[in-house]
Amino acid sequence: MKAMTCKQLGGACDMEFQAETFEEMSELSKKHGMEMHQKQDATHMKAMKKMGELMQNPEDMKKWFESKRQEFESLPHK
Numbered sequence: 001m002k003a004m005t006c007k008q009l010g011g012a013c014d015m016e017f018q019a020e021t022f023e024e025m026s027e028l029s030k031k032h033g034m035e036m037h038q039k040q041d042a043t044h045m046k047a048m049k050k051m052g053e054l055m056q057n058p059e060d061m062k063k064w065f066e067s068k069r070q071e072f073e074s075l076p077h078k
Contacts, residue, residue: 002075006032009068010051012043022072 001020006013009029017032019025036044055061 001078002072003078004029004072004075008071010047010064012036012041012047018078022069025072 001018002025003016003018004025005011005017006015006029009017009025011029011033015032017025017028019028033044033048037048054064
């Protein structure tokens with residue numbers, strides 16, 4: 001099991017997610033993001049806007065996603 005925070009995954013808080021794979025980690029982050037969007041949490045909305053801007057360029061988004069995957073892979077197991 002590996003752990004990453006919302007901030008490490010492009011979000012706005014220190015909530016920690018734990019997962020075995022990067023795909024699972026991405027899903028946990030996505031679910032958290034949707035919950036924060038429903039609550040209209042201001043700090044998360046700002047982070048989502050920034051991510052939305054990143055998504056406008058598929059190549060930049062791919063690079064960002066791969067850097068997060070590499071960060072996940074380099075983490076120690078808990």
